[in-house]
Every structure is written in structure tokens, then in C-alpha cells.
Amino acid sequence: MFRLSRKNLIIIAVVIAVIVILVAFGPIEVWNLVLLQPILNLLVLLSSVFFGSFGIAIIIVTIIVRLLTLPLTLRQLHATKAMSALAPKMQEIQKKYAKDQEKLRKEIANLYKESGVNPAGCMLPLLIQFPIWIALYQSITRALASSPEELLNLSQNLYALPIIQQTVPLQAQFLWLDLGAPDRYFILAILCGASMWVLQKMSTLPSADPRQQSMGKTMIWMMPLMFAMFTLMVPSGLGLFWVVSNIIGIIMQYYITGWGTLAGFSLAGLLTRAPATAPPPATPGPAQQLQTPMGAEQEEALAAERMKQEKRLEHGKSRDKRKDRRGGRRDSSRKARRRS
Amino acid sequence: MLFALLIVGCLFLTGCLPGTGGGFLCGGGSAPSGWSGPVVGNDTLYVGSMTGRVIALEDLSLARARIKWQYPPSDESALGYIYGTPCVADGVVYVGAYGGATRDPKVYAIDSENGWRIWAYPDEGSIGPIIGSPVIANSTLYVGSSDGKLYAIDIETGRDIWRFETGDDIWAAPAVHDGVVYIGSFDQKLYALNAENGVKVWHFDTGAAIASTPLIYNDTIYVGSFDRKFYAINLDGTEKWQFDEAENWFWDKAVAYGDFIIAGCLDGRVYALDAETGDCKWYYPPEDEEPVGPVRGAPALVGDVVVFGSEDGKVYVLDASTGQELWHYPSEEDYLGPVRAPICAGNGVVYVHASNQKIYALDMEYGRINWSFSTVD
Structure with missing residues (x-):
């Protein structure tokens, strides 16, 4: 029976x-x-507490939401790192079974199973956090209420607490x-672009797949440029939220993966190289190493970083095995108790 | 990485979309469009359209109103958004514009016969966006602005006589009575100023921002606030009473009917309060019914009935003494779009400017529509 x-x-x-x-109340109401x-x-309450400063409220709420979603973020970062460590083995399998798709699928599944990596582990925590981020994003823009219609709309979303009612409309300065x-001074756009570039650079993990490498290279420049452009167009409350969020992301990333591919990076190197020929964000396989020019110092730093990551992954795996063993022991003792 | 791109795309779809007036409309909120109410003078109706033009309509008593003129003409760029209701005096129409992507906020004086501009204030540069309506008393025009200042402008020359600066934005229209100008500000205060020179006489503190225009009736000032309270204030600036049973903000002007002060509230109800004590005599919809949509615009009185528009896209007509609904327009299935503009009453007809960019003339006796006019270019 099932x-x-x-x-x-x-x-x-x-x-x-x-x-x-959702059916009972309607998706928008929920x-x-x-x-x-x-x-x-x-946001409005914190504005009131912090002397009417909506800017401080945005910073604090962004930190709170980042902390609340920290377990999910950590899970996602660990899963991404584990996936990345499997990349060389994955490439080997892909080469070996290039002509037999069924066998290839089986081998990949086996690899995931053996190494205890779940490919959905990267996406699922991100998907769960997604609604929270959209809500925070919408809250900031709604709270700003830059037109009379938006203020009218805001009135329908505030709680009936005097402290909240007294704070609205919020001070936008x-x-x-x-x-x-x-x-108007483009400072926020530069901060947003720069912080996102650092975060991208840190979070792009080594990949042996040339396609992934190329995509990673593009994204390292494209995402910061895109966000810098958005920051120039949208209310700066949102830009502030992005900058704070990026800075928190950088701190978290540092504790998980260290400086990543940012290690060994020098500003002089950036200025002398055009973005299109920027060094690859990862330690490539032997074939790629021949193709991509890289400074000896940078190579050493990346190799050290990769070793560190592999060690951490190994440590994580052995910890999981210990957990499994402990879990097994607990199960058998429970069964023994039940029998007695 | 592609997933990150997808996130960015979704954020913009759900949160920030390009707005119609240039720039971005963020947070899934409403796009600015303006909510100027109509005003009737010399058998002509004047209104600020949602396309940023002042429109004059004539032949109001016929089956179909005709456009007399519009300012600026269609070959010139529009004034931006218009929130304030125009005022008419001595053959001149005065209107305050919020401004927009192509025009700065200004006050315009327009010839009511031909729609030609007489002057604009300021001549050069700009003031803060104007949301409240202008008011004229003793050859002086008073208008508040989002730069926190109340301007007194000579209607002959179009030059300012004095300015008074409050601590925050002014979105309300002023009221003038016995040589004193009363104006509410977002700094939570109602100010009484000398109409001649703009010197402050007193101020009254409420618990939140004031966007509502004061009503002066029987030597008492009636004004609502964003603290969900409605205040009655003596002419010396002392509090007479306050009503605190509403569940949202009071935004626009109240109307007086006998011993009642009738005010619309954003909680979706209209309250009739005793003018002397502040006791609630009736409210619509009654307790056993769900509130209608938020009531932003001021109601209007036509004889013994009170008319108000709501965010739910309908216009309600009530018996002013009991609060009982007589009829509403349109019928259940139809929808005008949110009615945020104040209602204009005249000769058994009310004029409604709805968010669907149409002006409706509603016959109060028969509860039917006389005509509608689309203000879209």
C-alpha cells in the first residue's frame, strides 16, 4: 500500500x-x-522611533529581513558551493557518456546521491525568500507615497495605531x-553598482564548465550595470535598500566563501583590463588554464581558495556522515526500546 | 545567474512600472492623474481634466454639453496634473497645477470667456506642486503649495503680496473668514493668519497631518485630520469638541446642513455630527452594512439631500437628515472608476468628475443622468 x-x-x-x-480571501488580500x-x-513605526527618518527605517528593516531569512540564505549558499565543487566530476561524466543520454542521466543522479547534494537546494531557499523581498520592495515604494493617489492608497494599508498615523506622510529627506x-548626484547608483559588482565577484564560484564561466563573466558586469541604471530611474529609497542589501550580502558571503574570486583582485588590474577580457571568475580546469591569461599571484590565491572550499565541503560531508551514524544509532536504540 | 535576472524582471513587474507622467510608478500604487472637481459659474462648468487642461463646458441644461474652450489649447503641452478645483471670480478662472514632466507647478488666471491666459504665478521658476484649490477673498487669491508655503497673490497683477511658511507640505485649500485665513498643513497644525499681511494669529495642534479644507460655520471651524479625528475649533483657536470614532483619515472639506456637519472619511463612511456637541447623529452605511469605498472628495448638498462619490466608483445620494440612501449611480454592475474629486452641486443637478475621465451631470429629482462628457483629448 502507498x-x-x-x-x-x-x-x-x-x-x-x-x-x-487564497481561495477564501483572495490572493491580493492575503x-x-x-x-x-x-x-x-x-517601516512607518521605525521611522517614527528613529526621529522620523525613513532612511534609517529602510536600513533597519532590510537588516531584519536579511537576518530572518539568514537560515535560508545560508542553505542556498552552501548548496551552491557544493554544486560548484561537483563541477569537475560532472564534466568528466558528461564527456564520458556524451553519446548515451540515459546513462548520463543515471550517472549524474548517482553523483548527486553519493555526494549528498540536492540540485533543488540552490533554488528552493531562494524561491521561499522571493515573496518576502518583493513585499519589502513594495512596502518601501508604497510608504514613500510620492503622489496624492499613492498617499490615498497608503491610508488603506496602515494599522490604526496613533504612532503610525502621526508619522504619515513620511519625511523623504x-x-x-x-x-x-x-x-540627482549619481552617488547612490555608483554605490549600488559597485557593491553589487563586489557581491557578484565574491559569489561567482569556480566552474569547470566553459559555458557557465562565460555566463558568470557576463553577469559580473551586467547585473551591477543594470542595477546602477535602475537606481538612476527609481526613487532613491529603493536604491538605498539595494545598497544596504548588497552590503549585508557581501558580509554574509565573506563568512561563507571568503573573498571568493575577489581574492587577489587589484584595482590596477581592473583599470588595465577591459571588461570583456577580465580574468575568469573561477579556477578553471587544465584546458581553460592554458587559454586564459592569469597573474601568478591570482592563480595561487584562487587555488588556495578552492582548496579551502573543498576542505569545507569535505568537512560538511563527514559531519553529515556523523549525523547519519548518530541518527542510525538513535533509530536502532528506539527500536530496541519498543521491542523491550 | 539567469534566475537572478528573472528576479529583477519580476521585481519590476510587480513593484515598479513606467508611469504615464514620465519616471516610474512604484509599489503597485496608483498612477497620478489628478482629481480636480468641477465648478459652475455663469452657466459654464470649469474643470481641470486628467489630461492636464482646464476645460470650460457650456449648454449645461441641454441634452449634451459642448466644449467652450480649453487651456492650454491642444497644440500646446498640458499643465501637468490638476488636483485643485478651479475658482471663478469676475470673469476670470483661477487654477493651481501640480505640474508634471513638461510643466512646472504654477497658478494660472484664465479669461472665462475665451480661455486666454491672463497671468501665471510665478512668472519664472516654480513653486512646489499645488494640490489644494485656490480661494479668493478681497481681490486676493490664497493658495497652498507642497513647498509648505501659503501664497497670497494679487488677482489683478498676479504678484504675491505675502507668503507664510509652515513646517511641512500644504495640500489643503485655505478658508477665509472675517479677515483671517485658515490653513491646515502636514506639520499637523491648523494656522489662523491675518489675511492682510500673513502674520500668524494662532495655531491649533492636531495629532497628524491635515489635508482637509476647514469649514467655517456658525463661528466655528470644522476640520478633519489624518489622526482619524474630526475637530471643532472656536475662532480663538481653542478646541470645542473632537470626534474620534472614525476608522481612517478625513481628507476633504465637510458640508453644513442645519445642525449637522457632514464629512466623508477614508474608512468608507460619511458621518453626520452635531455641530454643537460633536455627537454622531447618523453615519452611512449603517453599522450592519459594509463600508463603501474610501470617501476622499467633499460631499455636496442639494436641498435636503447630500451627495458624495466614493473610491468604489459610485455616487451615493442620501437623505441629509436621516442618512438613508435614496439612490446611487450607476447601478450595481456599472462602475465610473474611483470618484475622488469633490462633487459640484447646482440647480437640482450635481456634476461629478470620475476617474474614467468623464464629467457626469446627474439629475437629483429623477435620479438619472442628463449627460456625460469625456475630457480625453
Whole structure:
């Protein structure tokens, strides 16, 4: 007979509950009630606490949300790192079974199973965090209420607390910024682009796949440029949120992977090289090493970084094995107790 | 990485979309469009359209109103958004514009006969965006601006006589009574100023921003605030009473009917308060019914009925003494788009400027529509 594990039962129950709530109240009401309004009111409340400064409120709420989603972020970062460490083996398998697709799929599945890596582990935590980030993003823009219509809209999303009612409309001035309008001095756009570039550079892990390498290279430049451009167009409250979020991301990334491919990077190197010929973000396989020019110092730093990562991964694997063993022992002792 | 790109795309789809007036509309909010109310003078209706033009309509009593003129003409760029209701005095229409991508905020004086511009204030440069309506008393025009200043402008020359600076934006229209100008500001204060020179007489503190225009009735000032309270203030600046049972902000002007002060609220209800004590005499919809949409614009009185528009896209007509609904327009299935502009009453007809960019003339006696006019170019 088909049996469901407890974990699957919980997942099914949660999914059914979410569907029932969505159908009963409507998706927009649920979204507003569960995510948008709490974050929006927290922003307004913090503005009131911090002398009416909406800028400080944005910084604090971004930190709070980053901390609340920290377990998910860590899981995602660890999973990405583990996937990246498997890349050389994956390439070997792909070469070996290039003509037999079925065998290739089986071998890849075996590789994931043996190394205890779940490919969905990179995406799932990101997907779970996604609604929270959208709600935070929407809350900032709604709280700013830069037109009378938006203020009218804001009135429908505030809690009936005097401290919140008294704070609205929010003070849009923060440092040199009018948080409701784009930064005229381009400082925020530069900060946003630079911080995102650092984060991208740190988070791009070594890959043996030339396609991934090429995509990584493009993204390291494209994403910061794109966000810098957005920052020039949208209210600077959003730009501030992106900059703070990037800085927190850099700190977190440093504790997980260290400086990553940023290690050994020098500003002089950046200035003398055009973006298109920038060094690859990863330690490539032997074939790529011949093709890509790289400074000896940088090579050494990347090799050291890679060794560190492999060690961490090994450490993680042995920890998992120890956990499994402990879990096994616990199961057998439970069974023994039941028998007695 | 591609996933990151997807995230960026989704953020922009869900949060920030290009707005119609240039720049970006963020947070899934409403695009600015303006909510100028209509005003009638000399059998002509004047209104600031959502396309940023002042429109004059004539033949109001016929089956179909005709356009008399529009300012600026269609070959010139529009004034930007218009939130304030125009005011008419001595053959001149005065309107304050919020400004937009191509025009700075300014106050315009326009000849009511031909739509020609007489003057604009300021001549050069700009002031803060104007949201409240201008008011005229003793040959002086008073208008508040988002730069926090109240301007007193000579209507002959178009030059300012004095300015008074408050601590925050002014979105309300002023009220003038016995040589004193009353104006509410986002700095949570209602100011009483000498109309001659702009010197402050007193100020009254409420608990939140004020966007509502004061109503002066029987030597009492009535004004609502964003602290969800409605205040009655004596002419010396002392509080008479406050009403605190509403569940959202009071935004626009109240109207007086006998012993009642009737005010719309963003909680989706209209309250009738005793003018002397502040006791709630009735509210619509009653307790056992769901509120209608937020009531932003001022209601209007036509004889013994009170008319108001709501964010739910309907216009409601109530018995002013009991608060009972007489009828509403349109019927259940139809929808005008949010009615945020104040209602204009005249000769058994009310004029409604809805967000679908149409002006409606509603016959109060028969509860039917006389005509509608689209203000779209």
C-alpha cells in the first residue's frame, strides 16, 4: 500500500492550507494582510522611533529581513558551493557518456546521491525568500507615497495605531537624498553598482564548465550595470535598500566563501583590463588554464581558495556522515526500546 | 545567474512600472492623474481634466454639453496634473497645477470667456506642486503649495503680496473668514493668519497631518485630520469638541446642513455630527452594512439631500437628515472608476468628475443622468 512520510504529509497539509486561504480571501488580500502590511507598518513605526527618518527605517528593516531569512540564505549558499565543487566530476561524466543520454542521466543522479547534494537546494531557499523581498520592495515604494493617489492608497494599508498615523506622510529627506525621487548626484547608483559588482565577484564560484564561466563573466558586469541604471530611474529609497542589501550580502558571503574570486583582485588590474577580457571568475580546469591569461599571484590565491572550499565541503560531508551514524544509532536504540 | 535576472524582471513587474507622467510608478500604487472637481459659474462648468487642461463646458441644461474652450489649447503641452478645483471670480478662472514632466507647478488666471491666459504665478521658476484649490477673498487669491508655503497673490497683477511658511507640505485649500485665513498643513497644525499681511494669529495642534479644507460655520471651524479625528475649533483657536470614532483619515472639506456637519472619511463612511456637541447623529452605511469605498472628495448638498462619490466608483445620494440612501449611480454592475474629486452641486443637478475621465451631470429629482462628457483629448 502507498504510504506517505510525515514530512510529505506536512508539506501537503501546508499546500492545502495555503490554497484554502487564497481561495477564501483572495490572493491580493492575503498578500497584503500577511506580507505587505506588516512590513509597511514596521517601516512607518521605525521611522517614527528613529526621529522620523525613513532612511534609517529602510536600513533597519532590510537588516531584519536579511537576518530572518539568514537560515535560508545560508542553505542556498552552501548548496551552491557544493554544486560548484561537483563541477569537475560532472564534466568528466558528461564527456564520458556524451553519446548515451540515459546513462548520463543515471550517472549524474548517482553523483548527486553519493555526494549528498540536492540540485533543488540552490533554488528552493531562494524561491521561499522571493515573496518576502518583493513585499519589502513594495512596502518601501508604497510608504514613500510620492503622489496624492499613492498617499490615498497608503491610508488603506496602515494599522490604526496613533504612532503610525502621526508619522504619515513620511519625511523623504535622508542625508543628501530625497528618498521619493532618483538621486540627482549619481552617488547612490555608483554605490549600488559597485557593491553589487563586489557581491557578484565574491559569489561567482569556480566552474569547470566553459559555458557557465562565460555566463558568470557576463553577469559580473551586467547585473551591477543594470542595477546602477535602475537606481538612476527609481526613487532613491529603493536604491538605498539595494545598497544596504548588497552590503549585508557581501558580509554574509565573506563568512561563507571568503573573498571568493575577489581574492587577489587589484584595482590596477581592473583599470588595465577591459571588461570583456577580465580574468575568469573561477579556477578553471587544465584546458581553460592554458587559454586564459592569469597573474601568478591570482592563480595561487584562487587555488588556495578552492582548496579551502573543498576542505569545507569535505568537512560538511563527514559531519553529515556523523549525523547519519548518530541518527542510525538513535533509530536502532528506539527500536530496541519498543521491542523491550 | 539567469534566475537572478528573472528576479529583477519580476521585481519590476510587480513593484515598479513606467508611469504615464514620465519616471516610474512604484509599489503597485496608483498612477497620478489628478482629481480636480468641477465648478459652475455663469452657466459654464470649469474643470481641470486628467489630461492636464482646464476645460470650460457650456449648454449645461441641454441634452449634451459642448466644449467652450480649453487651456492650454491642444497644440500646446498640458499643465501637468490638476488636483485643485478651479475658482471663478469676475470673469476670470483661477487654477493651481501640480505640474508634471513638461510643466512646472504654477497658478494660472484664465479669461472665462475665451480661455486666454491672463497671468501665471510665478512668472519664472516654480513653486512646489499645488494640490489644494485656490480661494479668493478681497481681490486676493490664497493658495497652498507642497513647498509648505501659503501664497497670497494679487488677482489683478498676479504678484504675491505675502507668503507664510509652515513646517511641512500644504495640500489643503485655505478658508477665509472675517479677515483671517485658515490653513491646515502636514506639520499637523491648523494656522489662523491675518489675511492682510500673513502674520500668524494662532495655531491649533492636531495629532497628524491635515489635508482637509476647514469649514467655517456658525463661528466655528470644522476640520478633519489624518489622526482619524474630526475637530471643532472656536475662532480663538481653542478646541470645542473632537470626534474620534472614525476608522481612517478625513481628507476633504465637510458640508453644513442645519445642525449637522457632514464629512466623508477614508474608512468608507460619511458621518453626520452635531455641530454643537460633536455627537454622531447618523453615519452611512449603517453599522450592519459594509463600508463603501474610501470617501476622499467633499460631499455636496442639494436641498435636503447630500451627495458624495466614493473610491468604489459610485455616487451615493442620501437623505441629509436621516442618512438613508435614496439612490446611487450607476447601478450595481456599472462602475465610473474611483470618484475622488469633490462633487459640484447646482440647480437640482450635481456634476461629478470620475476617474474614467468623464464629467457626469446627474439629475437629483429623477435620479438619472442628463449627460456625460469625456475630457480625453
